[in-house]
Amino acid sequence: MFFIRLLRSYRPLALSFGVCLLALLPAHGQASEETNTTAQPYSGRPVTQIYNTYCIACHVNGVAGAPRIGHAEEWQPRIEKGIDTLLKNATNGFKAMPPKGLCFDCSEDELRGAIQYMIDNSPSN
Numbered sequence: 001m002f003f004i005r006l007l008r009s010y011r012p013l014a015l016s017f018g019v020c021l022l023a024l025l026p027a028h029g030q031a032s033e034e035t036n037t038t039a040q041p042y043s044g045r046p047v048t049q050i051y052n053t054y055c056i057a058c059h060v061n062g063v064a065g066a067p068r069i070g071h072a073e074e075w076q077p078r079i080e081k082g083i084d085t086l087l088k089n090a091t092n093g094f095k096a097m098p099p100k101g102l103c104f105d106c107s108e109d110e111l112r113g114a115i116q117y118m119i120d121n122s123p124s125n
């Protein structure tokens with residue numbers, strides 16, 4: 001009996017607790033939507049800044065055989081390797097291409113962005 005009386009006196013508290021839980025529900029729905037998105041947000045300096053500071057030195061004039069920006073035919077065989085291979089080669093160095101294109105503080109995101117920038121600016125049509 002004591003227990004039931006205790007429960008009754010706490011009923012308003014239990015109700016407001018329930019309301020709080022309901023208030024949290026929509027927020028929870030949003031959170032799970034966010035984790036379902038596959039697109040990764042870009043975090044880093046603007047890709048044009050990376051390109052213009054580092055990559056441009058070789059990739060505008062084709063120094064040592066670097067694929068030139070704006071020349072689709074030079075990028076095509078590279079593109080076919082896939083962005084993951086290109087990123088790996090650009091990170092570790094590849095023949096005359098120096099590791100990280102000499103941008104030693106570049107993050108993976110920034111390097112990937114700079115590669116994508118050169119590819120996007122070398123369209124085949």
Ligand code: HEC
Pocket residue numbers: 050051054055056057058059063064065066067078081085086087089090094095096097098100101102103106111114115
């Ligand atoms: C010192 C000159 C130099 C700089 C600076 C440079 N590159 Fe390169 N890069 C090269 C050369 C040379 C090649 C061609 C290597 C080969 O295939 O012989 C190349 C090739 C590449 C490739 C193709 C790799 C492959 O697997 O075919 C990518 C991607 C690339 N560079 C990205 C970058 C990025 C991004 C930057 C700037 C952060 C950069 N490079 C800066 C010289 C340079």
